[in-house]
Amino acid sequence: MVNLEWYRTFKAIYQTGSVTAAAKVLFISQPNVSQHLSALEAHVGKQLFERKPKFLATDYGKLFYTQVVEPLEKLEDVETEFRAICLSKKLPLLRLGSAKEYFHAVSSRYLTDLPAQLKVSFGLTKDLIQKLLKEELDFVIATQHGQEQGIVYEPILTEHFTLVGDAGIDTSTFNEYLQHENWTAAEQWLLQQTWFAYSPDLAIIRRFWLNNFEKRPAIKPAFIIPDMNTILQAISNGKGISIAANYLTEALISEQKIKTIWTGRRETSNTLYLAYDQSKVSQEQIKIMNDLLKTSQQL
Template identity: 25%
Template sequence: MEHHLKVFLEVVEKKSFSRAAEVLYMSQPAVSQYIAALEKEFGVRLLERSNKFVQVNRAGKIVYQYAKDILRNYDQMKLLVSDIKNSPSGQLKIGASYTIGEYLLPKILAKLQIEFPKIIPAVSIGNTEEIGKKLIHHEIDIGLIEGHFTHPQILSEKFSIDKMYIIKGGRQSLEREVILSREELENETWIIREQGSGTREVLEVFFRKNHIHPKRVIILGSTQTIKEGVESGLGISMLSELTLDKELQLHTIHKLEVEGTPIQRDFFIIKNHQEFHPKALQTFETLVKSNRLE
C-alpha cells in the first residue's frame, strides 16, 4: 500500500501518468496498474482521465491529503525505530529567519558537520512568518526564528538573545554622537524589512512606543540589501548587532545614539508540538542551545 500511495501522489502532482512514470523509473502501464489497484481498494474512481490531462476528483483529493500524512508518518516511524540502534543520522530540514540563517546558522552547521557528519542539513531561509508556516505544513522539521510565531501546533522555546541598533552610513549627515529627538528620527528616510519579518516587528514596536511616524519609508527584502542602502546614504535602519561586524570594523556603518536602544529581542526554536522527534533533530537542538549569544 505504501508504494501505491507514492505512485498516486506522483500522478496527482505531475498531472500525468507518463511524467510520474519517468520520476518513479517505472513504465506507464505499471503506473496505471498501481492506480487501478488503489481505486479497486477504495471502490471509487480517484482520477478523471482524458487524452489531454489527468485531474484529481473529490474522492482523490481526500486520498491525496491523507496519503501525504500517512507516508510522512511512515517515514518518521522508520527513522525513529532506526534511531534506537544508530547514531544521529539522516536529512534534517531546518528553517531559519534571515538574521539567524545568514549570520548565526552557518557557524552551528559547521560544528554539526564536524561532530555529527551523518546528519545532512537542508536549510530554508525566509522571514519569521514564512518559517512558521513551513513548520505547520511539515515542510521543515525545526525552525529558528527572531520574532514571535504562535500557533496551537507549534512549541516555541527561547534559545538566545539579540541586540538591535539604529544605524547610519559612515558618510551620512547625522555625524553627532548625541541622543536624537523624535522629530529628527521622523525626518529621516527609514529602510525597513517586509511584513512578516522579525526585524520589522521589533522596529514597529519601537515606533509605536516612541510615537514615531516616519515621513519616508523604503521597504527592502533582505538584511544585506538594507545594509548596502544604509552604507550608500539611502537612509537609516534598525538591524541586529549580529549582522554588523564587518561594517562596524570598516566604519562604513555606525550605531546611532537613540534613547531606548539597543533593543533586546529573543531568538526562538520552534518545532511541532506533541510529535516524536528523531535523534538528528534532538542533537541539532542541543547544539543550537549551546551556541548562545548572551
C-alpha cells in the same frame, strides 16, 4: 516580496551579457529568464538593462548589481555547503526554516561541523510555522512565540535593535537633542533622514519607535528591501539609516563602514525561538539542532 531567483537571474544576465547565456548558467529556459527580469524591473520600477544584441546594464542596473552581488554570493556559498553536507547518506536529515539574515550571520559558518544533513528554507516566521504544522519542516527559528497546539518554543537568542547609519552621517545636532532630552526635536531629525525599511509595515522600526517615542513612526521609507544584509551594505556604500539587530551590524561597525546612531532611551529587543513538534522529531535531532545553535551564539 522579491523572489530570490529574480536576483540570481539578474546576476547571471549581468555577468554573461545575454538571456541565452544566463539560461544555460541557471539551467532554466530563456522565457523564464526573461520573465524573471521583467518581474524584477517591475518591482524596482527601473530598467536594469538596455536590450541590445548584448544586454548592457543601465546606470541603475550597475548600481543595483553592486548592492546585491555580495550578499547573493554569500547565500550561494551557503547553498554549496548544504549540498556538500547532503552528500553523506549516513547522517540524519534535519529540515530547518529560518530568516535568511539570522541563519547567514549566525549559523551558516558552523555547517561543516554539523553531524547531520541539513535542508534549509528561508521565509517569514508565520509561513515557516505553517510548513512546520504540515510536517514539511522539522524545526523553525522563529522571531515570535506562537500558540499552536503541540509546538514547543525554546528561547535561543535575544536580539537587540540599534539605529545605524552611514559612516559619514553628521549626528551632532541629533546628539544635542538627546543630551537635552528634547525627544520631539530628536524625532523630527530622524524623520528627515533617508530611511531603509525591511518591510512596508515597518515592523522593526515601529517596535523601536513605540519603545522610544510612544507613538507609531510617521516614516515614508525611501527604500524597502526584504533583506537586511542588502540594506546594511547599501547604507555602508551610500547614505541612509535603518534599524537592525546587533548581530547583523557588529562587523560593519567594527570596520567603520556604518556607525551606531542611537541605541534608544530604552532597549529594544526580541527573543528568537527554536520551534518544533516534539512528537515528530527525535531527541537526537533536537540535540543536534541545539548544539548548532549554542555553538553559533559563541560569537
